[in-house]
Amino acid sequence: MIPNTPSSPYQLLRVHQDDKVLRVELHSPDTGNALNDAMLDELLDVLGSAAVSDCRALVLSGAGADFCAGADRSELRDGLVHDPSGSSTMASLDKGRRVCEALETLPVPTIARLHGRVIGAGLVLAVNCDLRIAADTAEFRMPELYVRLVPAWGGGLARLIELGGESRILELMLTGTKFTAAYARQLDLVQRVEAAADVDRAISDLWLRRLLHCPPEAVHLTKRLFAQHRRSGRGASTALLDAAILTGQIRTTLG
Template sequence: MTHDYKNLLVTQEGPVLRVRLNTPETGNAVSGPMLDELLAVLGALDDDPGIRVLILSGEGADFCLGGDRSEFPELLAEESGGLALRALGNKARRVCDALATTEVVTIARLHGGVVGAGVGLALFCDLRAGADSCRFRLPELGLGVPPAWGGIMPRLLHEVGAAKVRELVLTASNFDAATAMELSILHTVVPEDALDAALARWTKPLVRRSPTALRTAKLMMNAYGNAHRLADATLFDAELLSSALSAAQQTRRG
């Protein structure tokens, strides 16, 4: 696997692949180029039987402060109809799908701010460990757009539950790591300097598991978890996001 990326730091330690979002100057905001690199990394995972675990983390003070909104005006201006923005939304959905469905166990290592798209990236990982100083937020409604990044809504509903998701989305309020654990957004909370030790408690037994049994277990959990969904409404997320941003831009111009 190639480890030379501009927006990511990718290192391999035996069966563990570490992928770090590496644009700390933007709070690791998720951009189109970053999504391209994540797709390249995730797309190669299942072709390398030596990799058993992927750890997703962020460089600098925050894990991820959301999507890179500085891209939106340019993408909307490229052509009528927001085609480029829809393409970006579809790319985000493919990254999240890949995190959830790869045969490799994916782990999110969270610290600092975890906002919007950052929550999405974390939620689609199999396991999530957070520093006790983490701050979470789903700010989309406050920004005038629906929570339609990467297919996050059904994942939130499935992992957290409808009543709590309704509160988080409608209020767009901040919540801490303890609350995130109560909501099952985090599986464990530790001091930031103990995060790596917490991850090791997961990775050490995981790399000793039978590859076939581990792969089958992930396939079963994904299949049973999606059995209640008669249709995949997240296919419309990119359209919803593009339409909302286009409308918001027209309102500002007016």
């Protein structure tokens, strides 16, 4: 558990900084840390603050049994019931895109600490972190089609294809197959897999100890170079189109 600072304004996150490492924990264990509008607002605030803080690395984790069980689907559907125009749902989906973009462009390295279920939007959140480590018991899935949604949250499809390859990601999405941390490693969706009891030690010994010795300016510039390379390979962003497609598709399922 990551302790919250006494003055923290957050309800759905636990945020703590020690030794230049900002630790951000999704903290809605009863929902599997499902990503809802309020949690995305808090993530945007934390990441915006981190961009101008003195932290040198950020570790993103989840409270309870799971890292993240995906987007809050009921909130997305309820948003269209109360606002049939879809503008509020589009705004919520755009927050997901902005969170992912903030993780990708943060000046300091970001580490996703994965355990339990890593599902749908939770996986998209993770792959937008620079470094990703999973407990060997973690379970991954992209079930959007099986819950009557399209895989468009956060504009993450391009990143998943970039890492895992088009054919294998398509297969996992079309079948909704659960897959292990070992297979996630084969797909480069994570860089390391460790026994659950060893994950925190590995983060500290293999990554944080070394990152904290690197010149911050060089780390920032390196991240910018990688981000520019990824974007040049992807071409024009389709994130806004993805959000429009997902909004229209949710509306259709209400009929």
